[in-house]
Amino acid sequence: MFVAASAGLAWACLSAPRIALADDTPNPCDALKRIVAAAPDGFTSLRPDDGKAVAQPYGSDAQCAAKAGTYSCTWTKGANAGSAADALQGVAADIAACLPDATHDQNSAGRQHFYIGARGQRTQITAATAGAGKLTLAVSGK
Template identity: 65%
Template sequence: MRTYRLSAIALTAASLVALLSGGASADDSPRPCDALKRIVAAAPDGFVSLTPDDGKGVAQPYGDDAQCSAAHRSFQCTWTPRQAAGSNADALEAVGADIASCLPEATHDQNSPGRQHFYLGGKDRRTEITLTTDGSNRLRVVVAGG
């Protein structure tokens, strides 16, 4: 009995150390909020510091084929939603909900079946996030600003 308790305590302690030290989890995929915040934070200085992988976390919950690119004034990603994400309109709504929950300071000024639009900041230093359908079976998110 005593050996069992010590083993259980040791296992619990090892699990806690792994958790607190940032050990790997079963799902190490990028998170939408982390990706969105990183992209928006880059906006004032231009997006050239970002890599295509920086945006994949926005799409990853909904599709596996995200293609992202950065330019000085914008960052964009396009992807094909998985069937499990529902229609393009459903996937667009889901990504829009991610944007709204991850960036609560953003103003959501357009919500339609084919387009979601958000902005942060004033007119002088505005960052805009536009999510649209791209053709019949792809979604596109564009973050622009500066």
Template identity: 70%
Template sequence: MKTPCSRYLNVVTAAVAVSLAALLPAAAHADDAPSPCAALKRIIAAAPDAFTQLSPADGQGVAQPYGDDAQCSATHASYQCVWTPHSDAGSSAAALQAVAADIASCLPDATHDINSPVAQHFYIGARDARTQITATTAGASRLKLVVSGK
């Protein structure tokens, strides 16, 4: 049988637990990492004539799982991003392979025709209206993604 004192302690303990939970940040889970698919699809959809309608932020989702300092820009003919992979990504070559795996899984219609430790190349579309997707190492510690269209 619970005494009035033990009931009071249970209520106070519960109130303290709820208050502490409200102060602590939400726990992050591995599956909370941003997916680059939406960003890749948005960039590909803009090809070849609307790259200039994209903002620098449009490409950051591609780099976000791997680096936090993406710098992206658009011209009439292409959209590109350059970033430094996180230190836990391993070498630039390993990070490049991970980006290529994302491109392949997010864009199943893309043809992957170059696969090397320093360059990955994909294309989508017919020869006369092809969108090119090139991911490369940029120096010893940076990655570069360029999407261009004809």
């Protein structure tokens, strides 16, 4: 009887529609680490969707691409993200928390800049506002 009940429960779990849980949300840290790790190869290993998780807590329409040694994303600030400056501070906090080896050398209302690595081999990370309701993230490496 126990085996039959277990089998029935297992079948019900496998056949039920998947419920989205908070844990299913893409992780900005994983995305940031993947982007920075791809800097030495010119971001050739990245897809446009790889950066969307960085923007997702602050907007849902991120457009990302690699071009000329830079991986960049631009998105519209979401309604729940506060002002563009608030959203930018949130992105900067994510960068600082996710990349503890990064040096934060510029902190202004419109631009946040970090770098990782020694001079001449640095990966640059810039988050900025781009107009009233847009944000950008640009990661470039040498």
